[in-house]
Amino acid sequence: MGNFGQLMDGFAVALTLHHVMIMVIGVLLGLIVGVLPGLGAPNGVSLLLPLTFTMDPISAIILLTSMYWGALFGGSTTSILFNIPGEPSSVATTFDGHPMAKQGEAVRALTLAFGSAGFGAMVGVIVITLLSSWVANFALRFGSPEYFAVYFMAFASFIGMAGGSPFKTLVCIMLGLAVGTVGMDTISGEGRLTFGITQLTNGISFLIVVIGLFGIGELLLTIDEGYKFDGVKAKLSLPVILRTLAELPRYWVTLLRSALVGCWMGITPGGPTAASFMSYALGRRFSKRGKYFGKGEPEGIVAPETADHSAGSCALLPMLALGVPGSATAAVMMGGLMIWGLSPGPMLFTSRPDFVWGLIASMYMGNVIAVVLVLATVPIFAWILRAPFTVVGPLIAIVCLIGAYTVSNHMFDVWVALAFGVAGYVFKKLDYPLAPFVLAVVLGDKAEDAFRQSMLSSGGSLAVFFENPLVASMMGIGILLLSLPLLSALFNGLFRRGAGAGQTSSS
Amino acid sequence: MEISRKTMEAATAVVTGGVGALICYGSTENGIGWGAGGPEPGYFPFGIGCLILLGSLATLVQTFWKYAGARHPGPGAVAEEPFIDGTRLRLLVAFALPIMAMTAISVWLGLYIGMGLYIFYTMRVSAGFRTLSSLATALLVIAINFVVFEKLFMVPLLKGPILEYFGIY
Numbered sequence: 001m002g003n004f005g006q007l008m009d010g011f012a013v014a015l016t017l018h019h020v021m022i023m024v025i026g027v028l029l030g031l032i033v034g035v036l037p038g039l040g041a042p043n044g045v046s047l048l049l050p051l052t053f054t055m056d057p058i059s060a061i062i063l064l065t066s067m068y069w070g071a072l073f074g075g076s077t078t079s080i081l082f083n084i085p086g087e088p089s090s091v092a093t094t095f096d097g098h099p100m101a102k103q104g105e106a107v108r109a110l111t112l113a114f115g116s117a118g119f120g121a122m123v124g125v126i127v128i129t130l131l132s133s134w135v136a137n138f139a140l141r142f143g144s145p146e147y148f149a150v151y152f153m154a155f156a157s158f159i160g161m162a163g164g165s166p167f168k169t170l171v172c173i174m175l176g177l178a179v180g181t182v183g184m185d186t187i188s189g190e191g192r193l194t195f196g197i198t199q200l201t202n203g204i205s206f207l208i209v210v211i212g213l214f215g216i217g218e219l220l221l222t223i224d225e226g227y228k229f230d231g232v233k234a235k236l237s238l239p240v241i242l243r244t245l246a247e248l249p250r251y252w253v254t255l256l257r258s259a260l261v262g263c264w265m266g267i268t269p270g271g272p273t274a275a276s277f278m279s280y281a282l283g284r285r286f287s288k289r290g291k292y293f294g295k296g297e298p299e300g301i302v303a304p305e306t307a308d309h310s311a312g313s314c315a316l317l318p319m320l321a322l323g324v325p326g327s328a329t330a331a332v333m334m335g336g337l338m339i340w341g342l343s344p345g346p347m348l349f350t351s352r353p354d355f356v357w358g359l360i361a362s363m364y365m366g367n368v369i370a371v372v373l374v375l376a377t378v379p380i381f382a383w384i385l386r387a388p389f390t391v392v393g394p395l396i397a398i399v400c401l402i403g404a405y406t407v408s409n410h411m412f413d414v415w416v417a418l419a420f421g422v423a424g425y426v427f428k429k430l431d432y433p434l435a436p437f438v439l440a441v442v443l444g445d446k447a448e449d450a451f452r453q454s455m456l457s458s459g460g461s462l463a464v465f466f467e468n469p470l471v472a473s474m475m476g477i478g479i480l481l482l483s484l485p486l487l488s489a490l491f492n493g494l495f496r497r498g499a500g501a502g503q504t505s506s507s
Numbered sequence: 508m509e510i511s512r513k514t515m516e517a518a519t520a521v522v523t524g525g526v527g528a529l530i531c532y533g534s535t536e537n538g539i540g541w542g543a544g545g546p547e548p549g550y551f552p553f554g555i556g557c558l559i560l561l562g563s564l565a566t567l568v569q570t571f572w573k574y575a576g577a578r579h580p581g582p583g584a585v586a587e588e589p590f591i592d593g594t595r596l597r598l599l600v601a602f603a604l605p606i607m608a609m610t611a612i613s614v615w616l617g618l619y620i621g622m623g624l625y626i627f628y629t630m631r632v633s634a635g636f637r638t639l640s641s642l643a644t645a646l647l648v649i650a651i652n653f654v655v656f657e658k659l660f661m662v663p664l665l666k667g668p669i670l671e672y673f674g675i676y
Binding site: 429 | 555652
């Protein structure tokens, strides 16, 4: 168990007073971001990222991941108390969380949610601890064709498993890749897709894209949906919290099943939102009390929360070990790593073990801190949320615009962010998926480089992607995933003629 | 004024298709063929542009296909649904326009003055506070941002000519 020793070294890095303070600050910022609608985890991390450029990378990543945990937890508070999900991934928590809170058991609902979320996150972190260096070692053998195959698989899985229209997913991925190619070409040094606009020569930062799509877009959506808080009052009492925590082990089947679903969806780029919905659906299907789901059933809270958080943490595993992020927030963090001069992927484990294991150790700590802080701050946030949105909205708008400016100190970026904001609003309302868009912006350059390097080494023959069993099977899985919508359409056409026309999306 | 979802779906698909075409056109300036050392710089973007065009066209076809049934009611038909109604649209525009105005003012007079005017406007007009408390909120927001960005994180924001005239850089 070489990992164990390294993890202990990691704890030595993470457990300094300085880093624990950073975790507390990060979790608190994350809670604010998670609680406020219009500010989500990807957007919050993007806004904070430019401020970390001067910090050392370990402190910076601990700050950002702590914020991520805080945001994941904070989203559930509003779901339960106000029936308004603070994060897309906590939508499923509203189904049973809010009814339970309305029945006067708000504290029990909150404790169930945070307790199971903490459990899910812990499972996720343990999976990362056990698997990451193994995956990284495996990936050390990868050449550029293998890397291209991994990226191909990631994008294909979005198209194949998204649930919505595969064409819309395709358009989103390709638009993201296109945004990634704007600016100087890394291989030839030519400016691409700049159309003579000098400000575009340096490219469009993924941070601008995220602030626009997720920040401003979400804000417009909130206005559109007619935002009104009609909340349940929660008075914290320690006995209720303790009693509920003691009740939690009774749902061990649901906990384990949901954690598994979450880990799987997090490692494959399904993301926390899909994981929580899937886990909720599985819970309703397999639980003995499934027919009571939706009326304030404890397992209806435990299932989505556990999956949400285990997926959220597992999404960091492929980012660290392969350089392929499993969620939009992980994509932003990966962009951050590259800005700090670290290249995510297998080499990171050998070149900066202190960074990797410090980060992993901080995940254990950060989640414990998050569970405690989120419970302690429930009354404060419930109070903040009573402020009218006509006051909160403009403040969020300012934060987004300043965030866009601080990326590279150009007002041009602010206009670009506003444009992406409008696009994000329209896309979200029309069920275009936004996570693949961000992933594509971050991965675009790397995917293209991998493709072109493979082409250079093979002399332009596509056969390089099928020359050894490893890369061939990855490409095969990718192609299979791509054809999944087609296959299911054929299947439906053959066996269920006429029924079920028109698809709906779940995110 | 109400905009139907069908109109919006179609318009969005046309716009994304247009972007795809634009990308195809832009990439031709870098060469889209295969050079001596593998693909030329425009090869990848050209393919991306084509795929966006393809996806947009398919979405467009899907939209008309889906809503074609609306006029002939039957099993599986989808009724016309609104994308946004008049009231909501007015709310949205009333929220978005001041943000645009703030950005335009900030380009000219700097971010601090831009955000101050914006907060004052929203507090006074949208939230309906009194003039004095709106002014106080605006100044408070400027002060907090100034301390956070200039002092704590040392990230200077755009000052503009007025602040520079008073010697604040």
